[in-house]
Amino acid sequence: MSNLLKIILIGSILLNLFAIWGLFHYIMYGGNPILELKRKLTGTSRQSQPAIPRAEEISRIRQEVSEGKTDSLRVVFFGASITNSWDLDKHFPEFHPVNRGVGGFVPDLISKYKANVLDLKPRAVVIKICSINIRPTTPSNQLRDAVQMMVQLAQANDIIPIVATMVPSGRPAATIGEFSVVDAVNSFNDWIREYTKTNQLPMIDYAAAIQDNNGFLPRDCSIDPVHVNDKGYDIMAKAARPVIHNVLGLE
Numbered sequence: 024m025s026n027l028l029k030i031i032l033i034g035s036i037l038l039n040l041f042a043i044w045g046l047f048h049y050i051m052y053g054g055n056p057i058l059e060l061k062r063k064l065t066g067t068s069r070q071s072q073p074a075i076p077r078a079e080e081i082s083r084i085r086q087e088v089s090e091g092k093t094d095s096l097r098v099v100f101f102g103a104s105i106t107n108s109w110d111l112d113k114h115f116p117e118f119h120p121v122n123r124g125v126g127g128f129v130p131d132l133i134s135k136y137k138a139n140v141l142d143l144k145p146r147a148v149v150i151k152i153c154s155i156n157i158r159p160t161t162p163s164n165q166l167r168d169a170v171q172m173m174v175q176l177a178q179a180n181d182i183i184p185i186v187a188t189m190v191p192s193g194r195p196a197a198t199i200g201e202f203s204v205v206d207a208v209n210s211f212n213d214w215i216r217e218y219t220k221t222n223q224l225p226m227i228d229y230a231a232a233i234q235d236n237n238g239f240l241p242r243d244c245s246i247d248p249v250h251v252n253d254k255g256y257d258i259m260a261k262a263a264r265p266v267i268h269n270v271l272g273l274e
């Protein structure tokens with residue numbers, strides 16, 4: 024076999040492999056597989072990591088609290104991995120956001136709520152639960168009870184609770200066996216909207232702002248089926264800003 028035929032054969036194999044990968048990607052996630060390949064090659068699928076000195080920041084705040092100092096512009100963002108990777112200072116320079124993305128599952132969040140929210144004495148707290156908690160084995164009332172408990176604890180400590188809807192998952196994470204994750208997320212978010220309306224609580228509707236027409240996390244807003252990228256954070260910030268401004272009395 025000549026070298027030219029070898030090159031043609033290898034090229035044909037590579038093109039076929041790319042076509043198979045593209046078909047698989049489209050079936051699993053939708054969107055444009057060529058743009059996805061570009062994101063992977065250029066690294067633009069990843070969100071930039073915030074340079075926040077978390078330990079020093081928390082130590083400073085706790086020292087201020089021990090000295091009786093208050094900060095009317097301090098807002099704790101309490102959640103899991105999506106919160107943890109969010110560069111809050113970049114998106115909210117007009118007030119003092121504190122990033123407490125501390126856990127994934129609800130029991131972790133509850134066990135860390137006092138140290139990471141109540142003890143910091145913020146003006147407000149944004150309470151957000153991730154879709155990783157939506158599982159066939161997790162009763163929906165467990166998530167609802169957790170939200171209500173965190174709201175009540177915040178109010179008892181003169182902290183304004185701001186409840187956020189759940190960021191939806193991407194298409195590959197839409198089901199677990201016969202269990203529909205997307206339906207469960209929509210049901211939980213509908214409850215959040217009704218609960219905050221009934222109790223006159225401020226609410227950030229991340230889901231309505233970011234989800235596509237089918238209720239999924241869009242591919243161009245994500246780095247995987249659960250986590251958002253820079254574009255996703257921009258959308259979330261746009262949804263959060265007017266609500267937080269209203270709570271803090273900012274123009």
